[in-house]
Every structure is written in C-alpha cells, then in structure tokens.
Amino acid sequence: MAVKAKIAPSMLSSDFANLATEAERMLLCGADWLHMDIMVIYLFSFEKFHLFVLFDYVEALAKAGASGFTFHIEVSKDNWRELIQSIKTKGMRPGVSLKPGTPIEEVYALVEDENPVEMVLIMTVEPGFGGQKFMPEMMDKVRALRKKYPSLDIEVDGGLGPSTIEMAASAGANCIVAGSSIFGAAEPAKVIAILRESVDKAQGS
Numbered sequence: 001m002a003v004k005a006k007i008a009p010s011m012l013s014s015d016f017a018n019l020a021t022e023a024e025r026m027l028l029c030g031a032d033w034l035h036m037d038i039m040v041i042y043l044f045s046f047e048k049f050h051l052f053v054l055f056d057y058v059e060a061l062a063k064a065g066a067s068g069f070t071f072h073i074e075v076s077k078d079n080w081r082e083l084i085q086s087i088k089t090k091g092m093r094p095g096v097s098l099k100p101g102t103p104i105e106e107v108y109a110l111v112e113d114e115n116p117v118e119m120v121l122i123m124t125v126e127p128g129f130g131g132q133k134f135m136p137e138m139m140d141k142v143r144a145l146r147k148k149y150p151s152l153d154i155e156v157d158g159g160l161g162p163s164t165i166e167m168a169a170s171a172g173a174n175c176i177v178a179g180s181s182i183f184g185a186a187e188p189a190k191v192i193a194i195l196r197e198s199v200d201k202a203q204g205s
C-alpha cells in the first residue's frame with residue numbers, strides 16, 4: 001500500500017509575531033501538518049536534567065494539542081522506550097529523528113519494537129536554522145529505510161522545495177517539512193501542491 005503525502009510547513013520560517021495567523025494561512029494553503037521545532041539550550045548537561053526536560057515537553061505539547069511528537073535518537077538512546085510509551089499515552093504519534101551524521105541503523109530497533117515509532121524523520125541539514133542547503137547524500141538513508149519498511153512514514157526536513165523534492169520523493173520520502181521554500185513563496189499553496197504532486201507521483205498514487 002502506498003504511503004500518503006504529508007506536507008508540513010516548518011513554522012521556524014513563519015512570522016513569530018503572528019503565529020496563529022500564519023498557522024491558519026498554511027492550513028488554508030493545503031498543509032497537512034504544521035511542523036514546530038523545539039530547540040532547548042542546556043545550561044546544565046547532566047542526564048537526569050535532560051530526561052526531565054524531554055518528558056516535560058511531552059506533557060506540555062499534548063496539552064497544547066499536538067498530534068505528534070518526534071524526538072532525536074542522539075539524546076534519547078537510554079530512554080526511547082519510555083518516551084514512546086509516554087507520547088502514545090498522551091494520544092500523540094511518536095516519531096524519531098536523526099541528524100545527518102547518525103547512521104540509519106540506529107533507528108531500526110525503534111521501528112521494529114513491539115511498541116514502535118510511527119515515523120522516522122531524516123534530517124537533510126544540520127538542525128539549527130532554516131534556509132540551509134539540502135544534503136542529497138542523505139537520500140541513501142531514505143532509500144534504505146523505504147526498502148526495509150514499505151509502509152512507514154518517512155519524513156525529510158531541511159532544504160526541501162520544488163528544486164529538491166524529486167530527489168526526496170523518488171528515494172521514498174512521503175512526509176515533507178519545508179520552511180523557506182513555502183513561507184518565502186509568493187504563492188505558498190502552489191509550492192505545497194508541487195511537493196504533494198512529486199510524492200504522489202513517486203508513490204504511484
């Protein structure tokens with residue numbers, strides 16, 4: 001069964017002073033999801049503090065109405081099972097993300113667990129800010145994942161737009177996060193439609 005296209009404008013590129021209006025505008029333009037990045041700067045970096053912060057965010061985001069929660073494997077190696085459980089208990093869809101330098105094999109256990117993640121997000125730029133250049137070499141990870149898990153939601157984030165979508169879609173990505181290419185466009189609805197069309201075409205739907 002072909003996986004469905006999900007187009008998720010990254011709110012990191014939106015006008016922060018008018019977030020509600022921006023969110024509404026994107027939904028009217030055809031967005032399936034709204035992607036919110038949460039970046040935490042640690043003043044203290046010992047594990048217990050870290051664990052506490054992540055679980056706190058699960059609680060806060062569920063209360064705020066989030067439908068999904070994606071965490072980075074690099075900071076959750078020892079507690080991903082508890083995190084997935086906590087995300088599901090709060091009624092959200094759990095996802096795991098990995099940075100460009102992290103091997104794809106690190107997420108296999110989370111997809112194959114009896115209580116698995118429902119989405120894998122492959123970062124196609126170093127996390128931090130919008131407007132960076134897409135890393136085509138990350139498509140090997142997408143291809144490996146799609147071959148192994150035909151019905152898994154595979155998300156890509158960073159440098160996606162009309163000029164790079166073909167690479168991601170043909171590799172097997174179906175969930176597309178895009179910031180500057182959507183928010184910087186004169187007609188964001190057109191960009192969303194182009195992204196969706198590429199995924200649908202690659203998925204044969």
Ligand SMILES: O=C(CO)[C@H](O)[C@H](O)COP(=O)(O)O
Nearest residue numbers: 010127128130131159179180
């Ligand atoms: O995760 C992110 C940065 O850490 C952003 O979601 C991502 O960079 C999207 O922005 P753009 O499409 O402009 O690259």
